[in-house]
Amino acid sequence: MPIALLALTLSAFAIGTTEFVIVGLLPTIAADLGVSLPSAGLLVSLYALGVAIGAPLLTALTGKLPRKALLLGLMVLFTAGNLLAWQAPGYESLVVARIVTGLAHGVFFSIGSTIATSLVSKEKAASAIAIMFTGLTVALVTGVPLGTFIGQHFGWRETFLAVSALGLIAFIGSLIYVPKNIQHNKPASLLQQLQVLKQPRLLLVYAMTAIGYGGSFIAFTFLAPILQDISGFSAGSVSLVLLVYGVSVAVGNIWGGKLADKHGPISALKIIFLLLAAVLLSLTFTASSPWLALATVLLWGAVAFGNVPGLQVYVVRQAEHHTPHAVDVASGLNIAAFNLGIAGGAWGGGLIVAQLGLIHTAWIGALVVLLALALTVWSGRLDRRNPLAAPASAGATFVAGH
Numbered sequence: 460m461p462i463a464l465l466a467l468t469l470s471a472f473a474i475g476t477t478e479f480v481i482v483g484l485l486p487t488i489a490a491d492l493g494v495s496l497p498s499a500g501l502l503v504s505l506y507a508l509g510v511a512i513g514a515p516l517l518t519a520l521t522g523k524l525p526r527k528a529l530l531l532g533l534m535v536l537f538t539a540g541n542l543l544a545w546q547a548p549g550y551e552s553l554v555v556a557r558i559v560t561g562l563a564h565g566v567f568f569s570i571g572s573t574i575a576t577s578l579v580s581k582e583k584a585a586s587a588i589a590i591m592f593t594g595l596t597v598a599l600v601t602g603v604p605l606g607t608f609i610g611q612h613f614g615w616r617e618t619f620l621a622v623s624a625l626g627l628i629a630f631i632g633s634l635i636y637v638p639k640n641i642q643h644n645k646p647a648s649l650l651q652q653l654q655v656l657k658q659p660r661l662l663l664v665y666a667m668t669a670i671g672y673g674g675s676f677i678a679f680t681f682l683a684p685i686l687q688d689i690s691g692f693s694a695g696s697v698s699l700v701l702l703v704y705g706v707s708v709a710v711g712n713i714w715g716g717k718l719a720d721k722h723g724p725i726s727a728l729k730i731i732f733l734l735l736a737a738v739l740l741s742l743t744f745t746a747s748s749p750w751l752a753l754a755t756v757l758l759w760g761a762v763a764f765g766n767v768p769g770l771q772v773y774v775v776r777q778a779e780h781h782t783p784h785a786v787d788v789a790s791g792l793n794i795a796a797f798n799l800g801i802a803g804g805a806w807g808g809g810l811i812v813a814q815l816g817l818i819h820t821a822w823i824g825a826l827v828v829l830l831a832l833a834l835t836v837w838s839g840r841l842d843r844r845n846p847l848a849a850p851a852s853a854g855a856t857f858v859a860g861h
Contacts (some may be wrong), residue, residue: 461578464590464633467571467777470534473625474564476602477541478506480622483555483607483701484615485652486684491615496684496817497809502557503680504809507801509561514795515561518569518646522825524667526574529566530633536624537563544619556619565798569791570645578640596712596741600705607683607698647788655789658781660841666715667834668793669762670798671732671770674827675763676804677811678739678820682756684783685742685817690752700756707760715765724773725839738762741826767797 481488481502489499521529540560547553575591577582612617655661678685686700688694719727739761745751771793779788804827808820 461636463578463633463636463638465631465818467591467757468594469625469632470511470537470567471571471591472598472602473622473629474567475538475595476606477560477619477622478510478564478617478624479599480606480610480618481506482680483619483683483697484610485539485681487615488609488686491605492553494550495813497813498550498650500680500805500809500812502553503676503805504802505554506557506561507798507805508557508633509558510565511795511798511802513562513565513568514791514798515565515652516649517566518791519649519652522645522648525639526570526577526643527633527637527639529575531564531630532569533570534626534630536560537567538623538630539621541626545616547616553770557744560604562693565795568794570643572679573643574637574641577638577643577765577833592757595698596709599700599708603705604688604698604702607701608695610850611694611698616844617770639849645714647785647791652788652792654791655778655782657852658777660777660781661774661789661792663739663834663838663841664777665793665796666776667831667838668770668796670834671735671766671828671831672797672800672823673804673807674829674831675735675739676801677808677824678742679759679763679829680805680808681812681817681820685746685755685820686752687710689746689818692749692752700753703753704756704760707757708764711761711765712767715760716768718765719769719772723837724769725778725842727769728766728773728835729832729839731762731769732828732835735759735762735766736825736828736832739821739828743818743825746821767858 479853485496485499485502487493488502489496492499523692524532528754529684540556540563543556543559547556557746562779571591572588575587606618606621609621682701682704683697686697687694692700715731718730721727722730728734738755742752742755742759745755771790774793775790778786782789807827808824810821
């Protein structure tokens with residue numbers, strides 16, 4: 460395996476950690492900066508919004524830049540964003556830091572696959588992409604709970620300092636080992652991307668993605684305060700619960716991919732969305748018991764990201780039929796839809812916490828996921844009416860939401 464690929468994997472690990480570690484730190488940040496939990500939740504929303512906007516817009520605008528120069532620039536921006544978060548004098552500057560980091564995140568994963576495949580022979584291209592995205596999975600399993608542990612024992616600012624150090628190491632690795640002349644096709648223009656958004660069937664898939672993840676993140680954004688204030692876990696124990704959640708996500712992602720391969724994406728998505736809604740609803744009743752809450756979080760992780768493989772395979776198959784000239788664009792826009800779902804879910808969850816209370820995020824999130832299930836059923840019926848557009852099952856590996 461090329462060392463340059465390890466540098467990309469480390470970059471993905473750092474980026475995945477900084478995206479999701481904020482969930483475990485919300486109570487700590489809110490208390491330290493003197494803001495409400497809903498306001499702290501906007502740190503999740505605005506980051507995801509930065510990813511959703513940054514991926515299509517900045518990727519198109521930076522299409523002519525050499526890939527290595529762009530990669531190094533993104534890691535500088537990422538590291539600077541985390542350093543700004545480390546030294547943020549107040550809430551507003553921390554918001555700016557999160558948006559800046561989110562912009563870097565969006566473009567990194569847009570160009571990362573191209574760079575990864577350029578480092579290996581054609582027959583190893585898929586493996587190279589999978590290795591790079593392993594950084595995200597490992598971030599959920601180890602980076603997020605470790606970052607949460609650092610934040611709760613040494614201060615939340617030190618978490619961002621640690622991630623900055625990872626960003627610096629990844630920058631140095633990319634500077635030394637990534638080759639200068641990486642061949643690449645110019646990314647799709649904004650006009651080409653807008654053409655994809657004119658297809659109703661693709662818009663339906665994007666709605667399934669955004670609403671499905673929005674429902675989950677209504678509650679997931681506020682998982683740490685739920686565990687502390689309702690379940691009775693200590694602040695230090697939250698990192699251990701997040702570790703359990705991360706391991707479950709890694710297993711669930713593989714299971715979801717196999718389910719989509721075996722039964723087709725629509726059947727897999729219906730099963731996973733139904734299970735996700737059931738788990739969120741049950742959290743409403745199990746959150747008050749530490750052990751039941753822990754079991755529910757374990758089940759939640761198994762289904763929270765298990766629908767990513769099915770959604771990505773499904774959008775690619777639909778794009779192959781409706782927009783064969785812009786399959787990559789269609790797939791990339793589904794990642795933007797995922798992050799719009801995170802942004803909307805975190806924002807909506809904040810409103811629910813402010814108006815109703817923490818525990819109500821769980822059952823309301825379940826209702827939103829059921830809406831995604833209804834859209835999935837509808838899309839399946841449209842496929843049966845027009846079999847040419849019905850996606851075939853395909854073996855592909857994708858990583859949670861990226």
